[in-house]
Each structure stands twice: as structure tokens, then as C-alpha cells.
Amino acid sequence: MQPEKKLREGNPVAIYKMMKRMSVDVRTFIPEVEKFRSNPIKIPRPAITNDDLVGTVKGIFRISDVYEYPLEDIILHGKLGSYETNTELTADEIQVFYLTALYGGTHPFRMDTDPVMIVDRFDYPLFERIMEKSFALESSNNVLYDNAHLFLYYKRLIVPFIQFGEDFNVEHFGLLLSARFSDFAQITDMALKVLKEYVQEQNKTFVNAFQSNDIFTPYSKRNASIYRLACQGNLSVPEKIKSSLKCYYESYRNPYLKIGPFKIEELYLDPRIIKIHNAIADSEIEELIGYASEKITRGTVFVEPGKSTYSDIRLANTFFMDQNLPEYQSFGKKMYSRIADMTNLVMSSDETQKEKFQSSNYGLGGYYDLHSDSADRKENSIWRLATLMFYLTNVELGGATIFPSLNLTVFPDKGSAIFWYNTHANTLLDHRMVHSGCPVAIGNKWVVNQWIQEPAQMFARPCVYGEPLTDIKDTYLGYWDKLRHGNFVYFTPNISSRYALM
Numbered sequence: 050m051q052p053e054k055k056l057r058e059g060n061p062v063a064i065y066k067m068m069k070r071m072s073v074d075v076r077t078f079i080p081e082v083e084k085f086r087s088n089p090i091k092i093p094r095p096a097i098t099n100d101d102l103v104g105t106v107k108g109i110f111r112i113s114d115v116y117e118y119p120l121e122d123i124i125l126h127g128k129l130g131s132y133e134t135n136t137e138l139t140a141d142e143i144q145v146f147y148l149t150a151l152y153g154g155t156h157p158f159r160m161d162t163d164p165v166m167i168v169d170r171f172d173y174p175l176f177e178r179i180m181e182k183s184f185a186l187e188s189s190n191n192v193l194y195d196n197a198h199l200f201l202y203y204k205r206l207i208v209p210f211i212q213f214g215e216d217f218n219v220e221h222f223g224l225l226l227s228a229r230f231s232d233f234a235q236i237t238d239m240a241l242k243v244l245k246e247y248v249q250e251q252n253k254t255f256v257n258a259f260q261s262n263d264i265f266t267p268y269s270k271r272n273a274s275i276y277r278l279a280c281q282g283n284l285s286v287p288e289k290i291k292s293s294l295k296c297y298y299e300s301y302r303n304p305y306l307k308i309g310p311f312k313i314e315e316l317y318l319d320p321r322i323i324k325i326h327n328a329i330a331d332s333e334i335e336e337l338i339g340y341a342s343e344k345i346t347r348g349t350v351f352v353e354p355g356k357s358t359y360s361d362i363r364l365a366n367t368f369f370m371d372q373n374l375p376e377y378q379s380f381g382k383k384m385y386s387r388i389a390d391m392t393n394l395v396m397s398s399d400e401t402q403k404e405k406f407q408s409s410n411y412g413l414g415g416y417y418d419l420h421s422d423s424a425d426r427k428e429n430s431i432w433r434l435a436t437l438m439f440y441l442t443n444v445e446l447g448g449a450t451i452f453p454s455l456n457l458t459v460f461p462d463k464g465s466a467i468f469w470y471n472t473h474a475n476t477l478l479d480h481r482m483v484h485s486g487c488p489v490a491i492g493n494k495w496v497v498n499q500w501i502q503e504p505a506q507m508f509a510r511p512c513v514y515g516e517p518l519t520d521i522k523d524t525y526l527g528y529w530d531k532l533r534h535g536n537f538v539y540f541t542p543n544i545s546s547r548y549a550l551m
């Protein structure tokens with residue numbers, strides 16, 4: 050048996066507790082305080098929004114789903130697999146968790162939704178056990194059940210059932226509660242009546258989970274079990290490939306690198322993916338995170354040329370570092386020349402051919418769903434020939450980068466970088482390189498991406514010409530052994546010939 054590990058930072062249960070305190074509790078508390086103030090100025094509300102709270106709760110659902118840690122273990126016992134967080138939720142926190150999930154678009158009772166939708170794990174018997182625990186905690190805290198308190202309790206627990214017109218549940222949980230607190234049978238009855246009126250009057254609309262299926266995208270939906278296995282590190286590269294992978298020193302005939310060659314570890318051969326050890330120093334990491342932390346904002350995904358959007362497929366904060374700005378110039382220059390050495394590719398000075406350094410930071414449940422870094426051949430589209438990605442942190446639990454079509458899982462290793470090509474040698478998108486940053490379960494993850502554009506590589510990496518690879522988009526899983534080779538003719542690309550294959 051694995052020894053139980055203690056959590057140091059990035060504990061999702063503790064984060065949820067803090068989020069709840071900073072949103073629900075503080076907002077309830079401020080108006081109470083304001084009543085007693087003589088001056089009429091409003092106390093500023095905290096910056097934590099309902100969205101933050103919903104995001105935290107959804108993040109915990111996502112962790113539970115992807116790593117297959119029972120939600121009950123997480124929220125009732127503070128356990129994530131073999132990790133013991135020692136941070137149980139209180140009765141009040143459990144209730145708010147459940148309601149946030151529900152109102153945030155995650156219906157905790159439905160068993161008949163899409164089987165992949167994670168809410169099916171939050172089921173009836175679980176809810177009953179959560180209530181039991183919730184009550185046990187309340188009683189052991191010697192909370193006095195006055196009428197107002199009981200009313201609050203009922204309001205929180207039963208409103209959703211009334212709202213969804215689930216009379217059976219209203220009766221069922223009403224009975225359960227009054228059996229436990231028989232003294233309060235009368236008040237229970239009264240509270241229920243008042244509540245029904247309250248709900249009807251308010252005529253509120255809550256998010257319906259059936260229309261809010263935004264936790265998983267079609268990509269990972271289709272391959273949910275593979276996605277989970279890959280994120281858990283339970284897929285492995287075929288033995289045949291693994292046995293021919295090597296580690297070596299690389300200096301690319303560069304005299305400077307003879308003194309300090311790169312330490313390369315092969316992760317995959319065809320397509321080639323390498324890991325470069327000691328790619329960035331701790332002091333540089335600190336500097337980079339320092340720059341990014343000041344400016345970081347929610348990351349977007351590419352929709353079409355010139356258009357990006359927020360999406361639940363990418364839950365991370367990002368920062369593009371413009372090395373033309375004086376404050377980043379010296380750092381940018383140093384990194385650019387190292388990246389050129391590492392990849393043997395040209396880091397163009399042409400504005401239209403170079404990309405800014407992109408830092409991404411993932412918190413609780415943060416992830417980036419399956420995607421390609423480049424796009425299919427389209428005019429004005431992005432031409433990200435290759436990706437170099439630095440890991441700036443280790444992650445306590447979760448947060449791997451996965452390439453499910455290659456059975457490859459790469460766990461973050463602070464200071465290292467991984468490198469791969471996004472396109473075939475003929476410049477068509479290589480669908481085998483679809484990858485994802487798995488949800489962070491415990492900890493905080495930072496990566497930096499440098500995408501390297503194709504047009505600048507005319508002499509560094511002449512492309513090879515061949516038949517377009519057809520119809521591989523939707524069958525990328527296990528595709529690597531079906532790839533067609535052959536008929537390749539070398540040519541030096543220019544812009545017009547690039548469209549010859551369309």
C-alpha cells in the first residue's frame with residue numbers, strides 16, 4: 050500500500066473552502082455589518098465572483114471524473130486517491146458545494162444524462178449520505194436549531210427539487226428530515242409551505258444541466274476512457290518503441306554547445322518527440338513567472354483567423370510576452386537564441402513569422418482539452434510547424450501533457466522542455482500530435498510555449514512533397530500505425546506551392 054501523502058499546496062478542498070468564504074460567506078456577512086455602520090459608504094465586495102465558485106466546484110467534479118477519485122471521498126473525507134488532505138468540509142460547505150454544482154449547470158441527481166457527463170457520479174444514495182454527514186456535523190457542533198436556521202436548511206436543500214417540479218423528492222427529503230428531527234415536524238411543514246410560495250414568487254430560472262453540457266468537448270467525449278487512462282498515466286508507449294528510445298548529449302555541430310550540450314531524452318520516435326533536460330534555470334523560471342503573474346488573463350482558443358474566444362475547453366490563464374517591449378527584450382533575446390540552438394530551427398526576426406512566448410498557468414482543475422497546435426492548411430491560418438514547451442513547475446498530482454494517439458503521457462518536470470513537430474514533412478497537419486494538458490488535481494502548473502512558424506524554415510527544414518493524407522481527422526486514435534509513407538519528393542517551399550495540395 051502506498052503511504053498516505055500529506056498535501057502542501059494547491060489542495061482543492063482547501064481552495065473550495067476559501068472560495069466559499071470569500072464569496073458566499075463574505076457577501077452574506079457584509080450587509081449585516083453595513084447595518085451597523087454610521088457612514089453610508091458601501092463596503093467593497095470581494096473580487097471572487099459566483100463564476101469563480103462555480104469554476105472551483107466544476108474543477109473538483111472534473112478531477113473526480115478524470116482521475117476516478119470518488120467525489121464522496123473528496124468532499125466527505127478530503128481524500129484524492131492515496132492523498133489525504135485532512136481538510137473535510139463542514140455541513141455548510143457541503144450544502145453550498147451541492148447547490149453550486151446544481152445551479153452551476155451540473156445536475157447532481159440525474160442518472161439519465163449522457164453517460165460521459167460527470168454528474169452521474171453525484172447520485173441519490175450519495176446525496177442521502179451527504180445529508181446524513183451534514184446533519185451529523187451540525188449536531189456535533191451543537192448548533193441550535195432555531196426556526197430561522199431550519200428554514201435556511203430546508204431552503205437550501207429542497208428549493209432545487211421544488212424548482213424542477215420534483216414533488217416526489219420534496220416529500221421524500223421532507224420526511225427524512227422530519228423523522229430525524231421529530232420535534233420540528235410542525236415547523237418543517239410550515240417551512241415547506243413557505244418555501245413553495247417563496248419559490249413560486251421568485252419565479253427563478255436555474256441553469257438546466259441538459260442544456261449546459263460544457264464540461265467536456267466532443268473530442269474528449271468520444272475518447273473519454275482513453276483520455277482518463279492517459280491523464281492517470283495508465284497508458285504506455287508500446288514496448289517495441291520504448292525499447293529503442295535513447296538518451297544522448299546533443300551539440301548539433303555548434304561549437305558553443307560542445308562545452309554545454311543539451312541533454313536529450315527521446316519520448317517517441319515516429320512522430321519524434323523529445324524531452325530536453327535542464328532547458329531553463331530556476332532563476333529564469335522565477336523571472337518569467339514574475340513577468341507573467343502581473344499580466345496574466347484568462348486564456349482563449351483559436352476559432353478562425355483573427356478570432357479567438359473563451360471556452361471551457363481551455364481553463365488556464367495565459368500571458369503573451371512581447372520581446373519587442375524594452376522590459377522583456379534581454380530575456381527574450383537570450384531565450385530565442387537558446388531555442389534556436391535547441392531546435393535547430395530559425396527563430397525569425399520577421400514580425401509575421403515569429404510568435405510571442407506564451408506562459409500558461411493552471412490552477413485547480415485547470416486543463417486544456419485535446420487540440421492541435423497548428424491548423425489544417427488554410428490560407429491565413431496559423432503555421433505552427435513545431436512546438437517547444439517548457440515546464441516551469443512540477444505538479445503534485447495530475448497536470449500531465451498527453452498524446453492519446455501515441456499512448457504517451459508526459460508528467461511535468463520543472464526545468465525541462467518537450468519538443469515536437471505539428472505537421473508532417475509535407476507541411477500537412479499531423480493529427481497524431483493531438484494533445485492535452487490534463488486537469489491539475491493538486492498543485493499549480495506553469496508552462497511556457499514557443500511555437501515555431503513554418504515559413505521561416507525554408508533552409509533549416511526543407512519540407513518534403515507528397516500525397517495529401519486523407520480522412521484522418523476523426524480516426525486519429527491508434528492512427529499512428531496506419532500512416533501512409535512514400536512518394537515524397539524534396540522541394541524548397543514557397544508560398545504558392547504550399548497551396549498546391551489543397
Ligand SMILES: O=C(O)CCC(=O)C(=O)O
Pocket residue numbers: 409417422448449450451484485486487496498
Ligand atoms: O499544458 C500542457 O501540458 C499543454 C499546453 C498546450 O498544449 C498548449 O498550450 O497548447
Ligand SMILES: [Fe+2]
Pocket residue numbers: 420421422484
Ligand atoms: Fe498545445
